[in-house]
Amino acid sequence: MSLPALAVERLSHSFGPRKVLDEVSFSVMPGDFTVLLGPNGAGKTTLIALITRLYHCKTGKISVLGNDMWRHPSAALAKTGVVFQQSTLDLDLTVGQNLYYHTALHGMARRQAKGRIEAELARIHMLDRLNDKARELSGGQRRRVELARALLHEPAFLLLDEPTAGLDIETRPLLLEHVRRLCAERQLAALWTTHLIEEAGTDAKVVVLNQGKILADGPVAAVVASTGSSDLHGAFDHLTKLAATARAAA
Amino acid sequence: MKPIHYARCLGGIVQRESLRWIQQYSRFISALVRPLVWLAIFAAGFRFVLGVSIIPPYETYIPYEVYIAPGLVGMIQLFNGMQSSLSMVYDREMGSMKTLLMSPIPRWFLLLAKLLAGTVVSVVQVYVFLGIAWFWEIEPPLWGYLAVLPALVLSGLMLGALGLVLSSFIRQLENFAGVMNFVIFPMFFASTALYPLWRVKESSLWIYWICEINPFTHAVELIRFALYLRFNPLAAAVTIAYLAVFTALAIFAYDPSRSLMARRDAVA
Numbered sequence: 450m451s452l453p454a455l456a457v458e459r460l461s462h463s464f465g466p467r468k469v470l471d472e473v474s475f476s477v478m479p480g481d482f483t484v485l486l487g488p489n490g491a492g493k494t495t496l497i498a499l500i501t502r503l504y505h506c507k508t509g510k511i512s513v514l515g516n517d518m519w520r521h522p523s524a525a526l527a528k529t530g531v532v533f534q535q536s537t538l539d540l541d542l543t544v545g546q547n548l549y550y551h552t553a554l555h556g557m558a559r560r561q562a563k564g565r566i567e568a569e570l571a572r573i574h575m576l577d578r579l580n581d582k583a584r585e586l587s588g589g590q591r592r593r594v595e596l597a598r599a600l601l602h603e604p605a606f607l608l609l610d611e612p613t614a615g616l617d618i619e620t621r622p623l624l625l626e627h628v629r630r631l632c633a634e635r636q637l638a639a640l641w642t643t644h645l646i647e648e649a650g651t652d653a654k655v656v657v658l659n660q661g662k663i664l665a666d667g668p669v670a671a672v673v674a675s676t677g678s679s680d681l682h683g684a685f686d687h688l689t690k691l692a693a694t695a696r697a698a699a
Numbered sequence: 700m701k702p703i704h705y706a707r708c709l710g711g712i713v714q715r716e717s718l719r720w721i722q723q724y725s726r727f728i729s730a731l732v733r734p735l736v737w738l739a740i741f742a743a744g745f746r747f748v749l750g751v752s753i754i755p756p757y758e759t760y761i762p763y764e765v766y767i768a769p770g771l772v773g774m775i776q777l778f779n780g781m782q783s784s785l786s787m788v789y790d791r792e793m794g795s796m797k798t799l800l801m802s803p804i805p806r807w808f809l810l811l812a813k814l815l816a817g818t819v820v821s822v823v824q825v826y827v828f829l830g831i832a833w834f835w836e837i838e839p840p841l842w843g844y845l846a847v848l849p850a851l852v853l854s855g856l857m858l859g860a861l862g863l864v865l866s867s868f869i870r871q872l873e874n875f876a877g878v879m880n881f882v883i884f885p886m887f888f889a890s891t892a893l894y895p896l897w898r899v900k901e902s903s904l905w906i907y908w909i910c911e912i913n914p915f916t917h918a919v920e921l922i923r924f925a926l927y928l929r930f931n932p933l934a935a936a937v938t939i940a941y942l943a944v945f946t947a948l949a950i951f952a953y954d955p956s957r958s959l960m961a962r963r964d965a966v967a
Contacts, residue, residue, distance in 0.1 A: 501801060523700050527803040537794040541722050542715070553711020554802035554809075556704025 452515045454479050454528075454606040454638030455500070460509030462495055469495045471661045473509070477640050477654075479605065482632040484649040485642040486685065487658035493642045496658070497610045500640075501531055513606050527555065530599035534611040536591050538598075540584040544575070547583055548598055555602040562601070569597035573627070589620035596627070607631070607639045613648065621648075646682050655681070657688055660696070664688040700804060708804045709812045716816035719786070730778060730824050731831070734771035738835055742767050754895055756929040768837045769923035770892025772825050772847075773854065777915060779821035780858030781883055783813070787866035807950045810863060814946070817862070818855035825851055843926045850925035850935075854918035857938050860945035861914070867952035890916040891923075914941040 453476035462470040469492045477483045487493050498504040500511055502518055510517060516524035538547050545566065552562035570576040573593045583591060592612060599607060609628065613621040625648060631637045641648065649655050649669055657665040657672070665672045665688055669681055678684040720727060742764040753760060790796040799809055829837070829844065839847075865878055887893075889909045896916075900907040910916050917937040924931035 501797070503797065503800060523803040523805070525803075526801060529801070531797075531801055533794055533797055535794040537798045539715070539719070539793075539795050542718060546715070546718060550711050550715045551798065553707050553714070554799065554804065556700060556707045556804065558707065 451479055453477060453512075454481075454514060455608075455640060456510075456512045456515075457496075457500070458510040458512075460496070460499065460506065460511065462492075462499060462504070462507070469661050470499075473658070473661070473663055475656045475663060475666050477606065477638045479638050480632055480636040481654050482629050482639050482641065483654040483656060485640055485656045485658060486644070486646060486649060487642075488644055488689070490660075491644075491658045492661040493610075493644075493658060497608065497642065500608060501529075502526065527602065528605045530602070530604035530607045532592070532595050532599050532607075532609045532612050534614055536588075536595065538583040538591055538595060540582065543580050543582055544570070544586070544594055545579040547594070548601060551598045552601055557602065565601045565603075566597075569600055570594075573597050589616050589624075592616060592620070592624060593627075596624070600631070605638060607637055609639065609641045611642055611644070613643065613645070625650075646685055649681055651681075657685060659689050659692055662692065664692055705804060705808060708802065708808070709815065712799075712809070712812040713816040713819055716786075716813070716820055720820045726782065727824070730775060730782075731828060733778065734774050734828055735831060737767065737771055737774070738764060738832060738837075754897070756924045756927040756931075762836070764835050765837055766895075767893055768829075768832055769926055770887075770890070770919050771832075772828065772851070772922050772926075773890075773892055773915060773919040774887060775824050775828055776821045776851070776855045776858050776918070777883060777887060779817060779824065779855070780860075780862040781865070781878055782862075783817035783859050784862030784866040784869070784878065786817075787813075787863060788869050791866075806953060810949055810953055811946070814856055814859045814863065814949075817859040818852055821855045821859075822848070822851045839926045840928055843928050846928050847922060847925040850921045853935070853938050853942065854921055857914060857918060857942040857945060860942055860949055863949035864945050864952060867949065886913060886915040889913050890919055892916075892919050914938065917941070 455477040457476065458474050460470055460473040461468065473492075473496065485493060485496070495504065499506050500518070502522060506519055512518060513525040513528050516528070518525045539550070542550070548566045548570075549559075549562055552565065557565070566579075567576060570579060573596070575590065575593060575597070578586065578590070578594075583594070586594065596609075596612070607628070612624060612628075616624065625641075628639050628641065632639050643649075651669055653669055654667065655665065655669050655672055656663060665675070665684070667675075673679070673681055673684045676684040676687040678687055745763055757765070787796070790799070799813075800806065802809060826844075861882075865882065869878065889906065890913050891910065892915070896907060896910055899910050914937065917934040920931050921934040921938050924934065
């Protein structure tokens with residue numbers, strides 16, 4: 450049995466007296482396309498900040514391919530690629546300059562970087578935009594470049610934080626399909642966070658987060674079946690209502 | 700991670716800062732025009748008001764322009780340090796800070812690399828200024844241009860580290876005006892950049908002591924002495940001490956386990 454690409458174990462986090470994550474545990478295996486589903490305020494942003502080491506993890510553990518994010522951050526981050534919700538491209542630099550900067554931050558040699566950049570840009574059909582300023586790209590193109598950038602150092606685990614936010618309806622399924630294909634072809638483990646239930650499709654693994662707690666974790670079909678619903682929308686409504694009832698009773 | 704990975708990372712950060720600087724013409728021009736205005740107009744106006752006696756490192760009476768030139772060099776570095784602070788706040792708002800912090804290279808090294816990159820940019824600006832200032836008869840010994848390099852690196856790092864510390868406290872770009880009013884101007888005016896300390900002491904003892912503890916005073920004196928092939932050990936020691944303190948504070952402020960950023964985000 451291979452190591453999980455991402456393992457989150459009993460993770461809790463509070464801002465003062467307000468608990469935003471409560472004993473969160475789940476894992477993403479190599480090749481898995483996992484959708485982290487939760488409404489706004491579910492705790493997704495905090496979870497992402499903890500996984501990406503932007504916040505300090507005080508309770509619980511996060512590891513990437515067995516490397517503890519806090520004890521061995523270099524090894525864990527070297528295997529992690531991230532596409533943040535907000536665009537993180539430097540708009541004053543060209544696409545190539547943005548990508549070379551990323552490879553330098555990962556300690557890659559220039560020649561190796563050149564090969565990787567050309568390969569990843571070719572994959573998204575944007576090699577001809579190498580010398581264009583990032584500012585000149587459309588929202589969808591910027592997002593694709595960010596995806597290419599996240600893959601330059603060949604991570605085993607790819608985190609995408611609401612990657613379709615702000616994209617038009619035509620671009621969304623293309624990006625989704627692209628990431629799914631990467632998972633299948635490269636055995637890449639992807640965690641895709643969203644509040645859009647339809648992005649989970651019917652064959653992904655889904656983790657439902659609500660009010661800081663995991664309500665369900667498993668293949669879409671199993672989660673739907675466990676709630677007796679007809680689809681994931683129904684299952685999600687059922688789970689969140691159940692959780693609200695339990696909170697009211699407590 | 701091996702030393703070569705660290706070197707590549709440093710190279711990438713320096714290259715990015717340089718590219719951003721080259722592409723922002725207005726930033727470069729204003730960084731150059733500001734001290735030149737002081738040299739051409741302010742110094743000309745004050746040359747007969749402020750007499751400067753013979754004080755080390757000068758061996759004879761000097762025109763006022765010659766006296767304030769090292770102060771204006773310091774001014775370039777002070778503004779550049781604060782500009783780096785501004786760019787950190789900008790990076791944080793634009794999200795590119797996250798790209799930096801997701802590097803597998805330790806964060807303390809990333810911050811030092813950022814610091815060094817800002818210093819490289821400021822040193823280039825200083826040499827361009829000194830080249831133009833030569834036409835105003837600011838003519839230090841030829842070897843002085845080389846001897847001042849380590850002093851410029853040290854003072855650039857120290858002022859850049861101060862900028863990093865400040866950037867961890869600044870929430871939004873709009874607050875940068877506060878840095879101008881409460882950091883840059885007091886530091887510049889309460890220093891030896893425009894007048895020697897003995898003159899300050901004559902007029903106000905407590906302002907004299909403020910100037911004495913001002914890190915910018917020691918950065919300027921370090922530059923002034925080095926430019927005239929003299930070494931000022933006190934200025935060097937104080938600048939190094941301030942560099943150590945500011946760097947430690949910056950690393951502390953950007954460490955997520957004690958992160959000021961996370962606490963701030965939590966409050967926001």
